[in-house]
Amino acid sequence: MFKEFINSLQNYKSIGVFSHVRPDGDCIGSQVALCRWLEANGWTAHAFNDDDVPPNMTWLAEFYPIEKPDEEKVRSLDALIMVDGNMPSRFGVIGNLNNSLALPMFMIDHHPDPEDVFIEAVSVPEASSTCELIYRLYEESGIGLIDEVTAKALYTGIITDTGSLHFDSVTPETVEIVADLLRRGDFKPNEVIEKIYSNRTINQYKLLSRALGTIEMFLDNQVAVMHVTQQMLHETGTSNVDTDGFVSYPLSITGVKVAILFKDLKDEGIKMSLRSRSAVDVNVWARKLGGGGHKKAAGAWHEGPLQKAIRDTIEFGKKLIEKSETPAES
Amino acid sequence: MFKEFINSLQNYKSIGVFSHVRPDGDCIGSQVALCRWLEANGWTAHAFNDDDVPPNMTWLAEFYPIEKPDEEKVRSLDALIMVDGNMPSRFGVIGNLNNSLALPMFMIDHHPDPEDVFIEAVSVPEASSTCELIYRLYEESGIGLIDEVTAKALYTGIITDTGSLHFDSVTPETVEIVADLLRRGDFKPNEVIEKIYSNRTINQYKLLSRALGTIEMFLDNQVAVMHVTQQMLHETGTSNVDTDGFVSYPLSITGVKVAILFKDLKDEGIKMSLRSRSAVDVNVWARKLGGGGHKKAAGAWHEGPLQKAIRDTIEFGKKLIEKSETPAES
Structure with a gap:
């Protein structure tokens, strides 16, 4: 699924990972897990979003900083990866900036009808979440890299984008991924669930x-x-x-x-x-x-x-x- | 886990399966799945509860009737199995009736501190649900018997007793069981979830x-x-x-x-x-x-x-x- 994506990405060194504005759990989870995969494999990575990380996801952003994109930072990049969205117009400042910068854009996403502007795109509309796709990336190249932090990041994205595994996008394989994340991360569901859902006022x-x-x-x-x-x-x-x-x-x-x-x-x-x-x-x-x-x-x-x-x-x-x-x- | 339980149960022919009063999804799911296992293995089975099946579980009881226990029916039984509870006092009419009938009592349950009145008990307080234990019964003796109906019954019990796999009673193995049930039953989570949770007024x-x-x-x-x-x-x-x-x-x-x-x-x-x-x-x-x-x-x-x-x-x-x-x- 990711063979050509990874091959092509090797032409670049410094990578900016973007998610859509008003980010949700699948955005932040994908960014954290993907940036950690990139760094473990020798790339330099930066995660960006125009908007603040939602309060129930700030614990995740402590594992990997989600920065505001400014022109200087973005100019230092060699390529962009857009996660959990498939139209540059959904990515705020960076979408506009890149009209002039023309950095090569990659994409990993599960929304339908992607725009045809990416040099490599892993677009799987039937996937439960972008985090399920990032798990597949690890599975293809470095499953042993999934530690507690990455496991919790991917778990967060899958759980929040499937209504706790309730939606019809959930396959037996999705559920097996969750089991694998709990095992590799060695954590209990409630440790993450309460961070996401039990911070009500x-x-x-x-x-x-x-x-x-x-x-x-x-x-x-x-x-x-x-x-x-x-x-x-x-x-x-x-x-x-x-x-x-x-x-x-x-x-x-x-x-x-x-x-x-x-x-x-x-x-x-x-x-x-x-x-x-x-x-x-x-x-x-x-x-x-x-x-x-x-x-x-x-x-x-x-x-x-x-x-x-x-x-x-x-x-x-x-x-x-x-x-x-x-x-x-x- | 169930070897002695099954051996001992073979001394009896007609089995009554009870769950606690005011039954929940784990009660009904356990009763349906256990009765179907018993019948597939040559026993005669009856499921009983003093109280009505809750409205969001009636679809499950259509797969296997949950009857009200009356003395005549109970007198025709050779043994009782109590599921999802471990004190006869929690089982309503049958608990009282059996003070005089003295039918042998079996138990499959995940609550702490069981009463010491059962001739065979599978009591696993750390299990997520009684349905997880009934799955283990199938696994030990007849995993191939799990069809769509049984898979949905067990899925219902596990999901409702774990807050959709959120609780700390959930292990990677619990989640793998859910994946296996989705695969064996060939159903989508939302088909069951909406029956359980989407019948609000x-x-x-x-x-x-x-x-x-x-x-x-x-x-x-x-x-x-x-x-x-x-x-x-x-x-x-x-x-x-x-x-x-x-x-x-x-x-x-x-x-x-x-x-x-x-x-x-x-x-x-x-x-x-x-x-x-x-x-x-x-x-x-x-x-x-x-x-x-x-x-x-x-x-x-x-x-x-x-x-x-x-x-x-x-x-x-x-x-x-x-x-x-x-x-x-x-």
Whole structure:
């Protein structure tokens, strides 16, 4: 899977590893594990992201620094590897910078429909996560290099991108990788899980309490919509990132095919997170709204106001829901 | 592990398989998988429980009926196997009935401190779940018998008893069993996960919304308490079983060592669910209150009223919290 990728990479010495803006566990896990693989194999590596590492992933970034990309740093690089994303436009500053720098770009990712701008790309849309692909890289060239740190990094990406191994992207091989990581890393799941999920505040639960009260059903109860407003964030002393995972609540209502969380971020607009547990492809849905993602998880933005965003989104999805003949998966 | 158990069981023909009252996924999964193993190996098997199968497990009971135990049915049996519990008093009607019937009792379970009343017992407190033990039974004698139904039953028990493979009871071997079940059963995780977890109602989320508002912190923010009252159930059109999983919310607050959910069930009293994510042993705590369970998950009852139950419980736990020198696991 990585033979040509590795061969081609040997033409370069100093490598910048980027993940998409607003990074998640699969981004940070991939960056940490890939940079450690590069360094173990003689490359110089730097991990970059425009945005801050989310608070529940800072422990991972302690193993390998995630830096802000500035022009000087980026100019010192020989090549870029983009992980967990397949369009340079998703990579913030570096995507723009490289329009002029024209550094060769590599890519390791599991999103559909990659842009054709990479000199080598490992693009596996059916993979559970980018971290599963980074594990395959280690497996092909240096499985013995997986120590506790790398094991925890890869475990974090796989677990967070599969909803704790719940999604249909999970194969027996994915689960075997997790077993292998627990064994090689010699750690217990809860040591990592609690770092990722058990750092909630009472304020976050106040916000969740408010958000749960907004759930509305559309299109014959097949679409559940939840929303969060700037005012709710303000009154509960929380911020945008505190809504992480909220969309899974409306998604788990009986008969729901698609759930959508609308976040009214005022000046920034309305951010939508779409999740499917049916044949309805929310990547298609999100693309109609100018966004994108996976079949089962995608995102988009709307200029607002909130009620118009909800109306428009439902209108765009109507045909997709009507076309889906299969019932929700429960 | 099961050699003597199987040998001894061969002295009997008609076997009743019981799980504890108010059965959970590990109970039902164990019963379905064990009864199917028994029948495949020439025994006659019946699965019993005093209480109804929970709504999110009825799909499993369609593979194998879980009957109510009546005296006539029980009299036709030659032996009993108790699964997912180790005290006959936890098995309702059958526990009492057998005081006079004196049928030989077998046991397969993963709770600590089993009673010494079984002629053969496979008691492994460090196992993640009783379903992990039933898998070991198949492994020792008939791994090829694991078909889609049995794989889904065992998967359900392991997943529900480990919080989706999050708990520290999960070993690499537990995870490998899950991989093997997915492969032998040829199913995707979400096919089962959505049956277990995606059958929520808006009313349940109204209740959750209310319950999240009750979270209180005690003992230097190391103990988080949440409560649900009969009135909250009434006003949201929900019942006791709809609080399933609620205790995990207060447990995931930063620094919390123990979380306790109090359910004020009026005439029945106050039901407590204690969960630990620290060295604090809630089995010890619950036993002080006349209950019991595991180190990390236990239950007890209090006669009420609610505020007294909370006060008493905190008072009983004070020393345990003070004694615990290790910080919370995050």
